[in-house]
Amino acid sequence: MSRFGRTPEQRRHKALRRAAPGPLRDYLAQPLPDVSTPLDDARLLAVDIETTGLDPRSDRVLSIGWLPVDGSRVVLGGAGRAVVRDDDAAGVGQSATVHGLTDDRVADGIPLEEAVGHVLTALTGRVLLAHFARIEKDFLGAACERLWGAELPCVVIDTFELERRHLTRGWGDEVPAGALRLWAARERRGLPSYRAHEALTDALACAELYLAQRAELAARSPRTTLTLRHLMT
Amino acid sequence: MALDVELSEMRDFLARHEPFDALPGPVLDTLPAQMSVEYFRRGTRIIERGRDNSHLYVLRSGAAEVRDAQGTLVDRGGEGSCFGAISLTQGNPSTVEVTAIEDSLALLLPAEDFHRLCAEHPDLASFFDGQRFSQLSGAVESLHLSASGSAILRTRVRDLVGREPVAVATTATVQEAACTMSKHAVSSLLVMEGGRLAGIITDRDLRSRVLAAGVDPAVPVSEVMTAEPVTGAVDALAFEVLLEMVGRNIHHLPILDSAGVPMGVVTTTDLLRLEHANPVYLAGDVAKQPDVTGVARVARRLPAVVQSLVEQDASADDIGRVVTAVGDAVERRVLTLAEADLGPPPVPYCWVALGSRARLEQALAADQDNAMIIDDSMQPEHAEWFERLARRVTDDLVTCGYPPCPGDVMASNPRWRQPLARWRREFSTWLHEPVPDAVLGASIFFDMRPVHGDLSLHDRLRRHVLNSAPGSRVFLAHLAKQATAHEPPLGFFRGLVLEKAGDHKDTLDIKRGGIATVVELARAHALSAGSPAVNTQARIQAAREVGILGDERADDLRDAYEFISYVRLRHQAGQVRRGEQVDSFVAPSELSSFDKRHLREAFAIVRAAQSALARRYPMQYIS
Numbered sequence: 001m002s003r004f005g006r007t008p009e010q011r012r013h014k015a016l017r018r019a020a021p022g023p024l025r026d027y028l029a030q031p032l033p034d035v036s037t038p039l040d041d042a043r044l045l046a047v048d049i050e051t052t053g054l055d056p057r058s059d060r061v062l063s064i065g066w067l068p069v070d071g072s073r074v075v076l077g078g079a080g081r082a083v084v085r086d087d088d089a090a091g092v093g094q095s096a097t098v099h100g101l102t103d104d105r106v107a108d109g110i111p112l113e114e115a116v117g118h119v120l121t122a123l124t125g126r127v128l129l130a131h132f133a134r135i136e137k138d139f140l141g142a143a144c145e146r147l148w149g150a151e152l153p154c155v156v157i158d159t160f161e162l163e164r165r166h167l168t169r170g171w172g173d174e175v176p177a178g179a180l181r182l183w184a185a186r187e188r189r190g191l192p193s194y195r196a197h198e199a200l201t202d203a204l205a206c207a208e209l210y211l212a213q214r215a216e217l218a219a220r221s222p223r224t225t226l227t228l229r230h231l232m233t
Numbered sequence: 234m235a236l237d238v239e240l241s242e243m244r245d246f247l248a249r250h251e252p253f254d255a256l257p258g259p260v261l262d263t264l265p266a267q268m269s270v271e272y273f274r275r276g277t278r279i280i281e282r283g284r285d286n287s288h289l290y291v292l293r294s295g296a297a298e299v300r301d302a303q304g305t306l307v308d309r310g311g312e313g314s315c316f317g318a319i320s321l322t323q324g325n326p327s328t329v330e331v332t333a334i335e336d337s338l339a340l341l342l343p344a345e346d347f348h349r350l351c352a353e354h355p356d357l358a359s360f361f362d363g364q365r366f367s368q369l370s371g372a373v374e375s376l377h378l379s380a381s382g383s384a385i386l387r388t389r390v391r392d393l394v395g396r397e398p399v400a401v402a403t404t405a406t407v408q409e410a411a412c413t414m415s416k417h418a419v420s421s422l423l424v425m426e427g428g429r430l431a432g433i434i435t436d437r438d439l440r441s442r443v444l445a446a447g448v449d450p451a452v453p454v455s456e457v458m459t460a461e462p463v464t465g466a467v468d469a470l471a472f473e474v475l476l477e478m479v480g481r482n483i484h485h486l487p488i489l490d491s492a493g494v495p496m497g498v499v500t501t502t503d504l505l506r507l508e509h510a511n512p513v514y515l516a517g518d519v520a521k522q523p524d525v526t527g528v529a530r531v532a533r534r535l536p537a538v539v540q541s542l543v544e545q546d547a548s549a550d551d552i553g554r555v556v557t558a559v560g561d562a563v564e565r566r567v568l569t570l571a572e573a574d575l576g577p578p579p580v581p582y583c584w585v586a587l588g589s590r591a592r593l594e595q596a597l598a599a600d601q602d603n604a605m606i607i608d609d610s611m612q613p614e615h616a617e618w619f620e621r622l623a624r625r626v627t628d629d630l631v632t633c634g635y636p637p638c639p640g641d642v643m644a645s646n647p648r649w650r651q652p653l654a655r656w657r658r659e660f661s662t663w664l665h666e667p668v669p670d671a672v673l674g675a676s677i678f679f680d681m682r683p684v685h686g687d688l689s690l691h692d693r694l695r696r697h698v699l700n701s702a703p704g705s706r707v708f709l710a711h712l713a714k715q716a717t718a719h720e721p722p723l724g725f726f727r728g729l730v731l732e733k734a735g736d737h738k739d740t741l742d743i744k745r746g747g748i749a750t751v752v753e754l755a756r757a758h759a760l761s762a763g764s765p766a767v768n769t770q771a772r773i774q775a776a777r778e779v780g781i782l783g784d785e786r787a788d789d790l791r792d793a794y795e796f797i798s799y800v801r802l803r804h805q806a807g808q809v810r811r812g813e814q815v816d817s818f819v820a821p822s823e824l825s826s827f828d829k830r831h832l833r834e835a836f837a838i839v840r841a842a843q844s845a846l847a848r849r850y851p852m853q854y855i856s
Contacts, residue, residue, distance in 0.1 A: 076266055
């Protein structure tokens with residue numbers, strides 16, 4: 001959690017001093033969620049980013065979906081989805097077939113700056129919740145560095161990691177390939193099936209999986225009041 | 234649009250389920266944004282009794298059940314079911330407890346949005362209004378109507394009103410009124426004035442207000458009738474009408490439609506029929522009909538009876554017996570009417586049912602399977618009488634809603650209209666010189682039950698068969714082969730689980746896939762034991778008593794059969810409700826995860842029973 005031995009709060013203050021005016025600075029002006037917050041009171045934002053690849057330096061963001069989770073509830077009314085316009089017009093190439101976004105659709109989008117701005121506004125004061133959160137963290141972080149000159153400190157809960165813990169029970173056993181994927185984790189719990197690979201749907205799928213995972217964790221340790229710290233990556 | 238918050242998954246989900254499916258598209262588009270999602274582990278409370286509830290819960294996945302103050306199960310539902318509407322419409326605190334019985338995901342609609350939606354869409358309001366029967370169950374307890382009172386709670390008056398009302402004008406004399414009543418065999422009569430209900434007169438009124446009071450039967454009926462009687466609305470719940478009648482101590486209640494036109498009369502007897510034996514009266518009504526048209530009209534009530542039995546959670550076994558009893562009643566009545574026209578049979582005969590009806594397991598939309606065993610004293614000149622009877626009866630059965638058998642296994646086929654001696658020869662050939670195709674076609678004749686005529690003819694044939702069957706190893710091996718030919722669709726469900734994200738359009742033929750296999754297994758076991766049982770559950774029991782089936786396997790097989798049959802019946806009841814053609818093809822989307830899990834178990838049991846049967850009758854010699 002603490003790259004360079006600093007807490008997220010310390011990193012937030014540092015980034016706040018550096019960041020150019022704009023949505024990142026507004027985000028940084030508010031404190032990060034307190035890691036001792038009980039899960040019932042925790043405010044999270046499930047985020048899913050669809051990209052052209054895994055490397056934030058060479059690949060770009062196609063679309064972003066997000067949904068707030070307040071305590072034990074996913075608040076559908078807070079859902080957001082942004083399709084990102086590609087100003088280089090390099091085309092989306094092969095990954096379009098994976099994400100169901102055609103070049104036309106992407107061309108209809110908004111600039112990355114605007115899209116990330118929406119996400120940061122929604123994320124203010126909230127925990128970043130994602131499945132295999134490194135992608136969301138890396139791409140959002142790279143965008144923030146490039147657009148506003150500062151990093152994006154945040155508190156992260158990763159349903160992928162929670163699933164690994166669930167399957168290994170903390171013993172570090174090997175988990176079969178594919179077992180940690182979002183759809184496998186959902187199917188294991190009988191959660192409904194969705195059309196995969198659409199950013200908002202995936203964010204919703206991740207948020208629902210989180211509800212199930214935290215209910216399982218709570219049932220496993222009935223005498224503990226679980227806090228964000230118990231779940232953080 | 235760049236910022237696109239359409240939650241299409243949730244919208245599509247709602248659009249697939251009652252009552253939201255009736256909402257206009259634009260309303261559905263915005264509904265998800267008013268909702269939130271919550272997860273409930275199995276065993277956790279969704280709504281606590283005695284606490285305030287402020288949401289409508291729509292189950293996205295999983296299952297939940299509702300229990301009242303006495304802990305009685307009032308309702309249970311899976312994906313798409315709504316909970317909480319009762320306290321939202323009737324007021325807090327909640328009188329019932331809603332518990333997740335599986336890990337469940339629910340959509341929550343806040344109370345204020347729920348009320349606004351109901352106000353704007355009366356269809357929605359009346360749907361949730363219809364759910365209030367669970368609220369009423371507490372009242373039933375206090376009336377000591379017992380658990381079976383649920384029939385009364387779920388039935389609407391509309392479904393009780395059978396015949397057109399019998400009526401006379403106010404100007405008719407008491408004498409004329411009494412004649413009309415006895416002509417139509419009714420215990421009450423509506424008195425009309427210019428298309429409007431003016432009064433009602435009953436048997437009891439004729440006794441107490443006319444005969445006992447020494448009133449002249451020539452006076453107008455309006456002088457002795459009950460003027461401006463209490464009436465009921467056709468959309469009321471049977472329960473509400475019963476309370477009204479008990480409260481006022483009346484036994485006949487005219488039922489009016491929304492325009493005030495009389496639809497019929499409900500009697501306390503009608504309501505009491507609901508209590509247990511609704512179908513018994515249906516069979517009784519069949520027997521009273523003066524002609525085939527009448528029989529056909531009464532027989533059309535059967536699907537609704539089955540639907541209500543399913544809703545009352547009657548077992549598949551019970552429902553199969555009910556459908557069979559009605560089928561028997563129809564056949565007997567049609568035979569009696571035909572005999573009345575054709576004259577008495579020249580020699581004795583026995584009309585037998587074959588297949589599912591013989592086994593007391595008839596489902597809706599069953600084909601007719603029947604045959605005739607004629608006394609050996611039959612002469613060539615008698616053939617014409619039997620042919621005319623068989624043709625007429627099989628045609629009449631079609632009129633009554635029993636389609637012809639596609640394989641022509643009907644008494645109208647001369648091959649299945651034979652003297653006893655020929656039947657014996659037929660069975661001997663099947664038993665002793667079996668050829669695979671013949672056994673396949675013949676197995677239906679081993680499920681035979683007498684319905685009408687000289688029952689001893691059937692009895693003699695049956696004794697012959699049962700004496701020969703246990704020793705016919707090759708025949709039994711053929712039956713066993715038939716019973717193991719169709720593997721239950723275990724893979725179908727495994728596929729379903731794996732392919733959850735995919736678009737499964739396939740349906741499951743639940744008859745071929747499960748029911749028929751258990752029937753065949755039970756038949757093979759029972760015949761090898763020389764048992765006279767034809768009912769599948771009875772055959773399983775018979776096989777257990779002689780030790781062919783172990784106790785545990787017999788219990789499992791019985792439960793599996795009951796569950797698979799129940800799923801089919803529920804599917805058919807749904808089709809009846811939607812006014813669709815009834816069949817046995819179940820779509821996976823109809824099944825909750827609870828159903829799927831149990832079906833999977835049931836199919837696994839059937840599969841294990843097949844393997845055991847295959848070991849018992851090695852089939853390598855005959856294949």
